[in-house]
Ligand SMILES: [Zn+2]
């Protein structure tokens with residue numbers, strides 16, 4: 168029964184909503200990461216102890232979804248006491264990543280726009296945005312086309328670009344570079360044109376290490392990670408391409424052996440059984456956190472509800488045990504369960520010594536991971 172309780176109204180009433188605290192003027196010491204619920208898109212906000220910020224993606228396109236997602240990002244920015252976004256990475260030109268940008272720019276100044284360059288997957292809506300709207304947004308800001316090996320300046324953090332525009336870093340990060348034993352059994356995957364272009368970053372804060380690779384696909388994971396593991400080990404793996412199965416091969420997940428993975432999945436996007444099996448069997452993975460339950464996981468493959476940040480608008484009494492198959496996209500496909508009401512982020516708070524805490528703002532459940540629990544030395 169435990170797993171079914173989290174969706175009840177009683178559980179929702181217990182939520183301790185984060186808000187600006189009275190200690191606003193106090194010095195920050197931690198790297199704070201907000202994984203914002205943008206309904207199967209991406210919006211991940213990193214705030215350094217210096218107060219400088221890096222936002223990765225802006226949620227969904229289309230008028231109502233863009234406003235909803237920009238507001239949800241603003242709630243996180245407000246919680247972090249930001250009055251501007253210092254750096255914005257748009258990982259790639261898909262509507263679930265750049266979609267809320269114009270709405271967000273109306274609400275908070277964005278000082279630096281970073282992307283992989285032109286759209287390589289022609290789409291009238293995207294192309295119009297890139298010709299008419301985007302240049303106006305960065306006209307009074309900085310604009311950078313990222314290249315692997317570039318550093319993004321965020322005071323207090325080391326942010327290295329490891330993938331962009333289909334290229335990967337050619338040499339291993341310091342301390343990494345050992346042979347990757349998972350390469351031998353790698354199976355190539357299918358992908359569209361834009362996902363493999365994703366800007367991916369590797370972030371270190373003292374001894375704490377995290378990555379966000381946008382929607383980087385399996386074949387690029389192989390290029391980055393084989394024959395040698397150029398990233399090494401990490402503490403928190405962010406995003407995971409919504410947990411979809413065109414990404415998340417063992418050459419990436421098992422080889423980096425994250426202690427914690429946080430999936431930006433949707434109610435019916437990502438979390439398919441084959442991805443969940445890779446994650447649940449990943450060496451050293453202590454917990455998998457999800458921004459949503461996914462119908463594609465079912466109870467069979469999902470994690471306990473305390474690790475899941477969001478329900479749906481129409482409260483379910485229980486989640487079916489069996490995963491459903493992903494329906495083929497088309498005009499007759501029913502929409503996924505909607506979630507436009509109150510939304511909750513997952514927050515990571517990391518310390519210089521490598522200790523980090525992950526918190527579910529829906530139910531107040533939090534867990535601290537000490538650096539002593541790390542698998543191996545790298
Ligand atoms: Zn949601």
Ligand SMILES: [Zn+2]
Nearest residue numbers: 208261263382
């Ligand atoms: Zn995506």
